[in-house]
Amino acid sequence: MTGTDVRTKGGREILIVEDSKVQAATLKHLLEENGYTALTAGNASEAIDILCNEVFTLIISDINMPGMDGYEFCQKLKSDERYKDIPVILLTSLSDPTDIIRGLQSGADNFITKPYEDEYLLTRIEHLLINRQLRKFMKGGVALEIVFRGEKYSINSDRQQILDLLISVFETAIDKNEKLLKTQASQYEMIELMAEKNIALLETQEELQRLMENLAIEKQKLAEEKERINAIIRSTAEGIIVTDVDQQVIMMNRTAEEFLGLRFDEIANQCIDCVINEDSIKEKISFILNKMKSEYDFDFKINEGDKNLEKIIHGKTSLIVDRDDNRLGTVTIISDVTKERQVDIMKTEFLSTAAHELRTPLTSIQGFSEILLTRGDLSPEDKNKYLTYINKQAVKLALIVNDLLDVARIESGQGFVINKKICDMKKCIEEVIPHFTGISSIHKIRTAFTDKNILCLADSDKIGQILKNLVSNSIKYSPQGGEIHISAEIKGDFCQISVRDQGIGMTPEQIEKVFSKFYRADASDSAPEGTGLGMTIVKYLVEAHGGRVRIESEYGAWTEAAFTIPLHDVDKNNV
Amino acid sequence: MKKILITDDQLEVRELVEVTLRVDDYTIFQASSGEEAVRIAETEKPDLILMDVMMPGGIDGFEATRRIKSNPELKNCHIVILSAKGQQIDRERGRAAGADDYFVKPFSPLELITKVEEIMG
Numbered sequence: 001m002t003g004t005d006v007r008t009k010g011g012r013e014i015l016i017v018e019d020s021k022v023q024a025a026t027l028k029h030l031l032e033e034n035g036y037t038a039l040t041a042g043n044a045s046e047a048i049d050i051l052c053n054e055v056f057t058l059i060i061s062d063i064n065m066p067g068m069d070g071y072e073f074c075q076k077l078k079s080d081e082r083y084k085d086i087p088v089i090l091l092t093s094l095s096d097p098t099d100i101i102r103g104l105q106s107g108a109d110n111f112i113t114k115p116y117e118d119e120y121l122l123t124r125i126e127h128l129l130i131n132r133q134l135r136k137f138m139k140g141g142v143a144l145e146i147v148f149r150g151e152k153y154s155i156n157s158d159r160q161q162i163l164d165l166l167i168s169v170f171e172t173a174i175d176k177n178e179k180l181l182k183t184q185a186s187q188y189e190m191i192e193l194m195a196e197k198n199i200a201l202l203e204t205q206e207e208l209q210r211l212m213e214n215l216a217i218e219k220q221k222l223a224e225e226k227e228r229i230n231a232i233i234r235s236t237a238e239g240i241i242v243t244d245v246d247q248q249v250i251m252m253n254r255t256a257e258e259f260l261g262l263r264f265d266e267i268a269n270q271c272i273d274c275v276i277n278e279d280s281i282k283e284k285i286s287f288i289l290n291k292m293k294s295e296y297d298f299d300f301k302i303n304e305g306d307k308n309l310e311k312i313i314h315g316k317t318s319l320i321v322d323r324d325d326n327r328l329g330t331v332t333i334i335s336d337v338t339k340e341r342q343v344d345i346m347k348t349e350f351l352s353t354a355a356h357e358l359r360t361p362l363t364s365i366q367g368f369s370e371i372l373l374t375r376g377d378l379s380p381e382d383k384n385k386y387l388t389y390i391n392k393q394a395v396k397l398a399l400i401v402n403d404l405l406d407v408a409r410i411e412s413g414q415g416f417v418i419n420k421k422i423c424d425m426k427k428c429i430e431e432v433i434p435h436f437t438g439i440s441s442i443h444k445i446r447t448a449f450t451d452k453n454i455l456c457l458a459d460s461d462k463i464g465q466i467l468k469n470l471v472s473n474s475i476k477y478s479p480q481g482g483e484i485h486i487s488a489e490i491k492g493d494f495c496q497i498s499v500r501d502q503g504i505g506m507t508p509e510q511i512e513k514v515f516s517k518f519y520r521a522d523a524s525d526s527a528p529e530g531t532g533l534g535m536t537i538v539k540y541l542v543e544a545h546g547g548r549v550r551i552e553s554e555y556g557a558w559t560e561a562a563f564t565i566p567l568h569d570v571d572k573n574n575v
Numbered sequence: 576m577k578k579i580l581i582t583d584d585q586l587e588v589r590e591l592v593e594v595t596l597r598v599d600d601y602t603i604f605q606a607s608s609g610e611e612a613v614r615i616a617e618t619e620k621p622d623l624i625l626m627d628v629m630m631p632g633g634i635d636g637f638e639a640t641r642r643i644k645s646n647p648e649l650k651n652c653h654i655v656i657l658s659a660k661g662q663q664i665d666r667e668r669g670r671a672a673g674a675d676d677y678f679v680k681p682f683s684p685l686e687l688i689t690k691v692e693e694i695m696g
Contacts, residue, residue, distance in 0.1 A: 352662060356629060359659035359680045360585065366681040367591040374685065375594075382594075389587050479631060 011129070013054070016040045017047040017061035017073065018091075027060065034122055044068035048076070051083055058125060060089045060112070063099075071106040078107030087128050091116075100169055101148050104155045110168045113176070120175070124168065131164055239313075239334035242320070243285055245327055247272045259302060259313055259334055278302075284317040285330045294319045299337065312341045346516070350533075357400050361393035407533045410540050418459045418544050422568050425454040425463070425488045425495050432467040433486075442481025445471065450489040455568040462541045463565070469534040470499040470561045477559065478503025494547065494564035501560075506553040514551055515539045538563070577695050578621040580604045582612040582639065583657070584630040588680075592625055592657070595684035596691060609634030616643045621652060623694055626674070628658035628665070637672040644673030653694050657682065 014036050018024035024040040031038040039054065041047035043065050059077070063070030070090050077083040087109035092099050103111055110128050112121055145154050155162065233240055239256030243249055248271055252264040260276060267275040272282055284296040295318045303309035314337040320328040368386040372378070378386075409415060426449050433445055467486070474484045482502030489496055506514070514535050538561075542549045547564040579601045581592045589605045596603060604619055606612040608630050616624060624643065628636035636656060643649050653676075656669040661679035669677050676694070678687065 352660060355661070356659040359661075360588075363659065363681040364585075364587045364591060367588075367595070367684050370684050371591070371594055386594075389590075393587070 011057045012036045013056045013058075014038045014125070015047060015050060015054070015056045015059045017044060017059065017065070017070070019043055019062060019065045023062075030118055030121070031125075036125075044070075044073035044076075047073065051077075056086055057129060058087050058089065060091065060125075062091045071102050071108075074103075074106035074108045085132075087132050089124065089128065097148070100165070101146070101153050104162060104165060105153050108165065110164055111172065112168075113172050128164070237335070241276075241281070241332040241334070242329060243272055243332075244329040245289060247285060247289060247330075249275060250329065256334060259311075259336070261302075281315055281317070281332055281334075284315065285332065288317055288319050288330050289327070299341070311336050311338045313337065354400075354404060358397065361397040361400070364393040365390050365397070403533045403537065406537050406540075410536065416462065416541065416544060418462060418541075420457045420459055420545075422455055423458055423460045423463070425456055425458075425497060425565065428458075428460050428463045429467060429486055429488060429497065431460075432464055432471065435468060436471055436475070440475050440481070443475050443478065443484055444482070445484045445486065448485065448487040450487075454488055454490060454495045456495050456545075456565045457568045458545055458565050462545070466538050466541050466563060467497070467499070469538050470563075473534060473561070474499055474501035474503065474559070477501065477506075490567065491564070493567055495567055496562055496564045498560055498562040500558060502558050505555040505557050505559055506551065507555050511551045511553060515549075576600055576602045577623070578602045578604065578619055579691070580606060580612060580615055580619065580621040580624045582606040582609070582624060582630075582636065583627040584608060584632075585627075588627065591684070592687070595687055598688065599692065599695075601695075608632040609636060609639035612636075612639045613642050616649055616652065617646065620649060623691065624652060624654045625657045625678075626654055628656060628660055628669075637668055637674075640669070640672040640674050655690070655694070 012035060014031055016024050016027050016031075016038055018027065018040060019042055021042070024042070028038040028040055039050060039056075041050050044061075044067060047059070047061070061070045061073055065073075068076070070092075074088045074090060077086065077088060084107075088107070089110045089112055090103055090106075090108045091112050091114050092103070093114050100111070109132075110124060112124055145152060147153075233251070233253050236253060237255060239259045240251065240253045241249065241256050241260075242251035248269050249264070249267055250269065252260075252262070252267075257263055260278065262275060272285055276282055278300055280298050280300040284298060287293055287296065296316065298315050298317075300313055300315065302311050302313055313334050315332055315334045317330055317332040320331055322328055368390050372383060372386055406416070429447055433447070436443075436445060471484060471486070478484075478501045480503070485498075485500045487498050487500075516536070539549050542563045542565070546566045549561065549563040551559065551561050553559040579596060581589050581603060582605075583589045583592070584607050586607070589607070593603050593605070604615050604621060606615050610632060612624065612626065613634070615621075624640075626636045626640055630636060634642075636658065640654050640656070643652060643654065654674045655676040655678055656674045657678045657680060658665065658669075659680040666677045676690065678690065
């Protein structure tokens with residue numbers, strides 16, 4: 001090697017002994033940056049080779065190296081006269097106090113703990129180089145023997161060297177301790193911070209937990225609310241069909257399913273055009289969505305043509321809008337109005353019938369009275385005859401008006417005043433018969449009684465009214481004439497009175513409806529006259545007495561109307 | 576002499592109409608049912624028929640009117656419905672059956688005479 005003189009001149013030549021090439025290069029770079037020259041050796045023997053040719057002011061050596069370790073290498077240098085004055089810094093991790101002993105034993109001048117800070121290392125180097133000059137003058141000393149952990153070590157280093165080493169160790173220890181304390185302090189801080197954070201976290205967690213619980217409760221409430229609304233909608237007697245703005249069916253309850261013969265789960269979210277056959281519903285929904293109107297009322301029929309299943313359904317379609325008037329879809333409510341419509345029809349028919357019934361006697365009254373007033377050519381016989389007509393029709397008119405008022409009274413819930421007295425049913429029947437004499441020449445009224453006395457607690461006027469109704473029905477519905485048979489007999493605690501004719505009879509369907517208001521067995525224009533109120537009044541009067549009324553008939557052959565009235569005293573009747 | 580047929584199931588109404596029309600010289604026939612009215616109309620070919628609507632026996636006044644009007648021999652016969660049914664729908668049904676006029680009961684005999692004279696005049 002050349003240029004040795006130049007290097008020694010400055011006294012700043014450093015040999016680095018380090019097996020890690022990266023650490024060696026790093027250290028070399030650091031030293032050279034700070035005005036030193038440095039050479040590196042990968043192990044102790046290479047270093048010894050280099051030392052033969054070069055002069056160094058300082059050697060920095062690693063301890064753990066393959067082959068000769070740092071201690072041995074140091075000891076070797078210190079025992080060699082040529083190199084013993086070159087200070088040696090050992091790089092150690094100081095993981096064991098023995099390191100110091102061994103360091104001292106090896107005659108090392110100083111320790112640097114790994115990892116080291118650049119500044120610390122440079123200071124140490126500077127310090128060591130200054131001390132080396134001082135030490136030259138304070139030579140001499142004896143070998144020192146110490147026992148550490150039961151082992152004896154012999155230390156040849158001079159006092160200054162030992163002091164340096166110990167101070168450096170102490171410094172390192174302090175430094176480490178400070179660092180440790182700092183670390184500890186910062187750890188404490190961290191712990192405190194963490195504790196705080198933890199508390200905050202816990203609080204947040206609790207808050208979250210509470211929120212979650214509240215949410216769960218709210219969710220549960222919502223679900224319950226939704227279920228309740230659904231249950232209400234499901235169970236509503238009215239059918240409900242909901243569509244969105246695209247006319248897709250988004251809800252339908254059970255009643256609607258039944259009315260339309262559909263299952264919602266099969267048609268959900270499908271366009272109403274594809275699933276509902278009922279044109280009027282489709283039409284109204286599309287009208288509404290096309291802003292033609294916001295509400296529709298309409299009727300349609302289901303199962304048309306099938307007498308038993310045909311129903312009249314009323315639909316009401318309206319627009320669904322939110323608070324901001326946005327259109328969300330439509331809701332259609334459908335309900336079975338078959339009965340209502342039937343009653344409507346019956347009421348209309350009744351009004352027209354009632355008007356007709358009132359006009360018929362009025363025709364005679366108005367016509368004959370006008371004739372009597374305007375015509376002077378009438379014979380006394382004619383005049384008398386017309387007056388009789390007028391009177392007869394006036395009485396008939398009064399009866400019709402009475403019937404109407406009776407029904408109005410039943411309708412309004414007022415009912416009749418029934419004046420019950422002990423009366424003989426046979427007598428009641430016999431009193432009614434003269435009422436019909438002269439009314440028809442083709443009908444024959446006959447009576448039959450099985451018991452001597454039939455005493456009932458009844459209003460004889462009302463019994464008369466019932467009988468008159470039944471007998472006039474018999475006459476009315478047996479246009480070919482025949483026998484009208486009135487019988488009375490005791491049946492249990494009741495007296496049963498029957499009126500049987502040989503007339504046109506009734507179908508089972510007609511019998512079923514005969515007691516409904518305004519019903520007439522034949523409502524056509526060719527039917528016998530009548531308001532259709534008679535049987536309603538009969539039923540009411542019989543039931544007001546605590547009895548029952550029934551109709552039996554063979555279509556085209558006969559009809560029998562029978563009613564029962566409770567006996568006054570069962571024992572007395574049987575005497 | 577012109578012929579008039581009075582159709583009504585009620586004897587009193589028939590008599591009322593007859594008495595009303597007695598002031599003029601008409602031959603008057605009476606029918607108490609729709610069926611009878613059709614029969615008499617076919618045999619007697621009256622100039623005017625006063626027709627009640629609600630009559631028992633299967634053929635009401637509208638049906639009788641329809642049957643009479645569908646007979647080519649009777650198409651010039653003037654038919655006046657004389658009914659206690661006075662709603663618009665009833666008048667329409669009368670017109671549909673072929674009736675020429677509609678009178679609602681109760682009626683004034685004087686008005687009826689005026690109407691009949693107008694028709695027969």
